[in-house]
Amino acid sequence: MQTLEKTLAELDSEKSVAAFLTDLCTPAERRALTERWAVAQLLDRDELSYREIHAKSGVSTTTIGRVARFLRDEPHGGYRFALEQVTNNKLKEKT
Template sequence: MEVGSKLRDPLIDRLFEDILLLESKEECYRFFADLCTVGEIKALAQRLEVARMLYDNKTYAAIGERTGASTATISRVKRFLEYGAGGYSLILTREQTRKKKTTDAVEGKRTREENAGGD
């Protein structure tokens, strides 16, 4: 889905280009600590965790209990997860792919070790 023209702006383009220059989690912490308040960062993190839990079909009650998010926030995230620009789904799908690759690599190593030990 296309991102609305209200969001597209040369300053925002530059912000996102600069974020893409960050090379580590530590650099992200440093940059966002200077850019945002702690509350703003926590709100972003909370929304993403709500999206993860919705993606995993968790209930509003479970999501609220774990994240502290209000039902209004959960509903808003759900609406964007279902009808938004696809950003949440993009990240969540990539996370699942990364987890699967990691799991497959661990399982492959374990299988190789078991096979090597059986000789």
């Protein structure tokens, strides 16, 4: 049986990932994932307080704090890796 991680890595387009996540997740789960990713991007910019992020996004300060903890303190590095990949891909597109 193939792992979820391997399956996601093998999907070759944004459209195929979106279709897979739509089938895999409930609308609430999809919304939660989307919110966490948006919060991670806002936190990475380091321009807004938790309250400002809450006001801008509607995401609870508890969730914002959780994302911040994983972004800055936890050893997994998933948010950091994804943020760096997005930045690197944007730089490649410019050249």
